[in-house]
Amino acid sequence: MPKFYPCAVCQKRTKPKERRSINKDIKKYLQRRLFIETKESDIICNKCRHKYYVAETVTYKKNENNRSDPEYIPSTTQPRSKSTPVSPPSVSLNLKTTSKTHSRCLVCKRPGPKLVVLSSDARFSVFLEQNILIPAGSRCCPVHLYEGLLSATSLENVPVIENAYVNRTFILKLLTQMREVCRSRQNKLDFDYLKDSDYESLTGLNHIQFDDVFRHIADKLRNTPARSARTTLGIFLLKMKSGLSNKLLSTLFGISRSSIRRAISSARQALMRGFVPLYLGIESLTREDIINNHTRPLAKSLFNANNGQLILVLDGTYVYIQKSNNFSFQRRTYSMHKGRPLVKPMVIVTTTGYFVTIMGPYFADSKNNDASILNHMLKTNTEEIRNFVQEDDVFVVDRGFRDSLSLLEDLGIRAEMPSFINKGQKQMPCEDANNSRFVTKIRWVVESANARIKSWKYFNYVLPTNQIPYIGDYFQPLCSPHSEDGDTSLASRTLSLSSGGNTLISYVEANNLERRSALWKPVSDVVLDNFPRFTEEQLRSLTCGVYQLKMSSSYIQEHLDGNCDIQVHADDNDLLRVWIQSRHTSSRKYLLWIRYSLSDIIAWYCKCRAGERVVGMCSHIASVVWYLSYARHLESNIYGVQNWGEYLADASKIPEPIDLSDSESEASIIEE
Helix, strand or coil, X not given: CCCCCEECCCCCECCHHHEEECCHHHHHHHHHHCCCCCCCCCEEEHHHHHHHHHHHHHHHHHHHHHXXXXXXXXXXXXXXXXXXXXXXXXXXXXXXXXXXXXXXCCCCCCECCCCEXXXXXXXXXXXXXXXXXCCCCCEEXXXXXXXXXXXXXXXXXXXXXCCEEECHHHHHHHHHHHHHHHHHCXXXXXXXXXXXXXXXXXXXXXXHHHHHHHHHXXXXXXXXXXXXXXXXXXXXXXXXXXXCCHHHHHHXXXXXXXXXXXXXHXXXXXXXXXXXXXXXXXXXXXXXXXXXXXXXXXXXXHCCCCCCCCEEEEEECCEEECCCCCHHHHHHCEECCCCEEEEEEEEEEECCCCEEEEEEEECCCXXXXXXXXXXXXXXXXXXXXXXXXXXXXXXXXXXXXXXXXXXXXXXXXXEECCCCCCCCCCCCCHXXXXXXHXXXXXXXXXXXXXXXXXXXXXXXXXXXXXXXXXXXXXXXXXXXXXXCCCCHHHHHHHXXXXXXXXXXXXXXXXXXXXXXXXXXXXXXXXXXXXXXXXXXXXXXXXXXXXXXXXXXXXXXXXXXXXXXXXXXXXXXXXXXEEEEECCCCCXXXXXXXXXXXXXCEEEEEECCCCCCCXXXXXXXXXXXXXXXXXXXXXXXXXXXXXXXXXXXXCCCCCCCCCCHHHHHHHHHHHHC
């Protein structure tokens, strides 16, 4: 039987003319590249031997091209010129480094042959971000690269060793690259090297919040030569927070305007895919989560809701847009209420201010008022809202939703809305005024939510029409979760106040105290030492809120010019009558009465629209109580409000003309 001579590489049975011996260089090549161990008696076919020479020729040409890289240190198996100026790696640095290998991936240690050589920029990026040195010529699998750089996931798995040995040439180039980076980043914003205190000033988020948002979208953004992924998110948030133009942002970040546009678009799309679905939308939370974690005890008490009822607060907001050249679209987006073009998103929040969802934006014409938008949402089952709400749930709305009451009633949903003044009435009855206060006490959270949205200055500007498709995408990522604390003590006090009517009204009407001016004396004649003193906390409890107290200093300022309108009853020193100027109309003043004791305010009544209510008090009564019980006892004049009118001219003040005949007669008398 003839002897069999297989090829050591392809195991093909060779003929005498195809057989070649394996020399020293080929043996090293097979061992290094193909992991094949050979003996002296082994042979290789002519075809496999030819592949070896082709591979060595390509490697030699690559090495010749790489000699322009000062970090390049040629392998001992590759031919090199004796004049190559490369210093040996004799300098030890206390830095982390990877093992030097050409045959295996530096990340997963997988053998070749489909490996790529890491570029100088990729290795320098790893040093800059992770403080890890990668030797020149190191290779990795193509799957670990993204846009020519090692991906963030791959960097976490790179095995490292201590004490890197480098040469003088490598150190010089590293210093040169670091100098170029410092020069390029000088006097421009870079969110990779931003101070912690600057995050909130620029983006509205602190460093921890910024990192949390970036963690959700890091795998959806990429690093580019012009900007990093963190800077891309920072550009978007800075654009929303400040409303700066792309031209100015281009100057601040040192990149082109087209790159700014791409960064905003990339961040918007990444947030809509990776962040918004987790924190916004009806599908992002359950009914039980809202009822147990995002419903104020005050709301449950005021609306007599049980533990299974869902309470949501709804309101529409708006974003101004430019007038469109499309006349049909221009008519549909023109708001008669605001007198300008706009679009209307619909905001739904819980009673703690937690954003549930934002729907729209919608048109702004008469067919798209708040009631029509709510009807559309329910009839079309937008975001499966009808599957989410159930019978006996509560919707807290304002008067603009009055045309939706019948639909909500058909669905079994209870609507809580402020009361209307009946035709011919000038003032709400006490019960209606109290019920309206219940609603406003809960409904203010949606106004606060809208204010938080508008704190992003981008929405305060008139947006160009080419941004209309993205308004919803801009709104939703910025509606971060937020909640307020509940107050069970306030709920019990509010309900106890509403149980009784306003007793002071009947007393005023029975004694005709509005017309009998002779019974009243100016407060300057009587020292009000017996008026009770309150702290700020007690005043907030008395007014059932803070809005009225915030308006008090402005109301009182008009009455500190010497013309005091506070009067005391001649026979009953515990009863005050006060005239308060309307802040809207110069010709209107409101008359109010306050009955007090040494320790408390017993009753109050004002002639304004909501003046009969006993759940809290109107701003007119609150301002008088605030001044007499708190502000006048302070050492500093904190209730002073600057009058900027002294810096303006008044066209209504014209001097009276001088009668020329009188002046001429006087002059003639003097001459005579």
